[in-house]
Amino acid sequence: MKTLRGTTFNSFNLDYRILKAVKLLGWKKPTLIQEKFIPLALQGKDIVSRARTGSGKTAAFSIPIIQKILEEKQSSGIQCIRAVVLAPSRELAKQLCDHINSLCQFLTPEIQCVDLVIAEHAVAQRFSLNSNPDIVVSTPSRLLAQLKQNNLSLRETLKYFVVDEADLVLSYGYESEMTEIISYLPNNYQAFLTSATMNENVKLLKKLTLHNAVILKIEEAQLPAADQLTQYHIRLKLFLNTFGITVVILNSELPLNSRCHIVQQFNSGLYDTIIASDEISVESPEERKQSGTIIKLEKKESTASRGIDFNQISNVINFDFPKTVEEYIHRVGRTARAWNQGTALSFSTKREAKFVSRVKKALAKQYEGEFLKPYRINMEELDGFRYRCLDALRASTTLAVKEARLKEIREEVLKSTKLKSYFVENPRDLQLIRHDRIFKRNRSLKHLKHVPEYIVPKSLRGVPVKSVQNDDDDYSVEHEEKDHLKSSDRITKPSLLQRKRKAYRERCAAKREADPLESFKYYFICALNTGLRVYNTDPFMEVIHLDEATAGSVKLCCLLQRSNIVALVCNGPNGKFSENSVVIWDDKKRKFILEIECPSEVVAVRMSAANLIIVLLSEVHVYTFPGQPNLIASFDTRDNPKGICSMNSDPEVEYFAFPGHRIGTLLLLNLKQLTQSESTSPLSIKAHSSDIACISLNNAANLVATASEKGTLIRIFNVQKKMKILEFRRGSDPALIYSIKFSLDSSFLCTTSDKGTIHIFSVKDPNLNQRSTLQKVGISGAYAESQWALAKFAVGSKYPCYCCFGKESTVIAVCMDGSYYKLGYDDSGTCTQLEYEFFLGITEDTNFWASYKEE
Template structure:
């Protein structure tokens, strides 16, 4: 309907003012109609298979995000795509949905079973997450579309055995996929490179070149990333042909209406005092990820918080992949509200080293040793932590990109979030750089100063100092030993060994308790009113913060229901139970 026709139907009165009002009302009506049409966009608008639509409904996705609205139709048309969208915008589903749809269409016309899609990710955790997402989307057609994750399988022979079953989609890091390209690359139709800006920086360049050289001459490629770097442009030239570039959001983080960002300039000791006060006084509510600079800081901060009755879990690149995935699963389930994490790969490649032994009588430090870390691990990039309300940068990130990807763990999708960053005088220039870049991208004063009177936290400071002294290097070492022991006891590969050697398992189970921190008073977990700032007294901060446990639905042995009585009577009658 044209503008002239709409104006005629509106019948404006004579006069310039009336005509202008009529034009304005018509334009406003057209704008409202376009907004309504955009809001009514659903996944069924893409013409997807009914089984895929059912799985999407089961997952709980009501409508597609912006990246999904733009990418899915182009992918269904068979175009190569480079998609740049901020973290948490739904990029995984944007490429997973069209891949599953096209595989279902191929199987409707062909009986050939082969690997049709390769998905490359920079980290094992992201591979596991992508596999989980795709498995959920295949819930209604699991017999038709099978997904294999190489991330947790170390043995090449086991990988070959799993690959012999010819899954439809294979997910893994480039180093995991490369040894099997002779078997994988014959009939691959889809190639996805997720978090592409990390693939080269993680040292996968040669692996990727060999993988692409093994692929058929024609295939469809999708490249997704949160940032458009030179590495992404190099990958685009290497793997894509006449690609469509989707650059949907100029800002790499959500706006102030969705993501509130604050900073505090403080001393090193103030960090520990503040995090203790903020958690115990419930000034930070909801699931929270606390980022620190290295692995030792992870364990030190966890032990520190646990002395005040604040249970936390730890995630870092030195943990085995099974442990990392287990921790992510527990955090997403809600077993823990606080996670302390470090990500070496996003921290500018800082190497973890043994701390100096200050107790050495000669005053000499021990020779520094490098610890083994998993180069295929990532914490602040790609992993979809569920319903994270807050991100706390306990140690300020070393680069702007690291800040963006850390803070991107919250305010994902349509959810809101808060980011709080501590900055010591040595980290002040990093804070200034992040503030400048974000102000240029998003406009205005993005990072606001978090107002807090440190002089009112003297009571917390005295307690914090006592606990900081108790969390020694030996306590951190024992905490890490306890983690290793738990991993050994949880290992499936050692189940057979422990079954044949029960004394070995008993020795581990009854070993002395580790990670003990000597704090003089147990009452330190409580918060008496006299140390609470006057403006905050009366709040519900007294309830203990405990790790959530699954409800025990078993009835007490002394309580027997009528149904149980009838069952026991039937079981005791040999004519009914046939048990003699």
């Protein structure tokens, strides 16, 4: 993709924060479509653009919209919905929103972009629109539903209307929806249509939405140049199967959350290979006509070839050769995007020869000579795989495919949030699904997953191969000790063989049962109505999972840092234990190992390497732990229904903090000095004049931070000296503080409240914090001299949010709507969104507890 000499993003006179985001994204210069599109859009022109997949169309319309919204807000200051971006599929809508947010990362919270699709429930969609975000991304059907319910109004505020992948919008059956949507729009607005191809559907949409539009046809090659994209063609005669290589499958039959999660897992590098399907169903049109099946329009979404941006794809393999030139262009366009290199390998049969000829003829003008090169293979080098391929083919029976598909369906049914209410009313159905017969595990093909060196082609020997464990197998690679057993041993000494096999299985089991969190520093644990989850934050992934059948409804939970031990308290009609009991789960043994009954309701639980602390309404009980718990000491407290308390994470110096009897008093208990024979009185600090709402000890337990129920001030005390050393002002309005956390080295402190904003303060160097403008003009006093946050970030969620620090100047925030944020900050006060996940359905929210541990 060539650009004019000297053209840069700076030449567009964009806001410096947009240019900063562009630079962070690694875009050195605009692509051809961006170079032509952005100036016209900034002039207020309606535009219809056609450019190939991967050419930068999304940024081409996003950048001018963000720039113009900034200019309008600076002049009017009104917060309203100014832009709507429509996409034909839900996956593409989510990706568009993420892309726009990446361009707005230095503009938060001034510019807000909301994806209506990611919120499956109507309540969540309504909440996301309450703040009047500047940009709304949606599919036509989802947007129309919100318009009909009067959850948003566009007639007075809309300035920009975008239809991305416009050629697909009408082909997916959205014609009636688009006509209705336009009736809700004002008479005057700027509109953009973008597409990789120009067809009748685009022309029809142009008539519906645009006025005196500029037609922008980028005369560039439909695919990258030959030196950027290498394409091969191979005639397929055998069906190839996988040999112990983990892949993830993506197709339109999967639920939206599953599809989005799959794309995120692939883009984050969890999987190296993704198998994607363009087809919705293998059923032919004639079969649909005979069966009378009606396909819902909102399900008509392609998932592989169109729109979705898979990160850094090096190779595209067309197992089924595309039937049209457009489909080939979109599939192959997944790789060699922007200025990256890529390879496309296509299989074809004799029946597909006409499709190959069609593609060659259509793209012949772009490439000189033979661009679809035959892929040469030395079959002699692959001769060792002949029998392995035959074994794999024999194992891939129709029954095996059917059972695997049934297993997938059963898992999706159990995960479905929409069916939870049904299963509550019909527990027998849930039990039948859960206890359905276990699919037969194929133990006879384990040898296929281990490829001996002598079979590997000479040209590939020495190339490292990632070895992974299969979830359905106890182990994936046979130990060489088995191969070295003498044949005489196998016949005459079966007991010796059995002992060796048993020893090998025990060694494998020991590896599998290693501490699941041993290598993780940063994690959080969630108590849910449907069980319990533990997530690692970097990389973001689930590491412990207890479902409702095992744990029931969980009210409280606590993880013994980076271990397999979890303490939990159940509640509700589905609770497996009394809410007056604390039960201990060993995830290594996959069973409950201990239950402690208490005289009243448990409101908080904390664990350390030596103690288990149970907080009741007005009491604190300290037990020895692990092992058989023995009560060491008990303390009376002020009524503490929210279970406000804190424990530091350094095993060398263990302190526990909790509210005292007197209003605003904080008690600190030195657990190292606490024994059964010697009672230790807690340290007492008068922290506030009103009740304490939140407490946080730092890692070394020499500092403690508190907030009162007013929520305006955060105070930090020296534990040993029992004196206040710092005071931060969160805001001037009262607020409910949800969480306070120190960074691991205690240099910074973060806090969250019901105002929906994360505040970050500098503890080590208070001069970095912002000061009131009143002080700058010479006004003195406590308020004017207050230290305000170094940096802050507004999360999109209206639900309670909890925060903690990650590594390398990052903050992790988890909201009770199931959203996850990873933020980056620096000493200058810049705070940017680095990652965003939606890991739980809105119906699963209960309690969240965030914690971390340093090596």
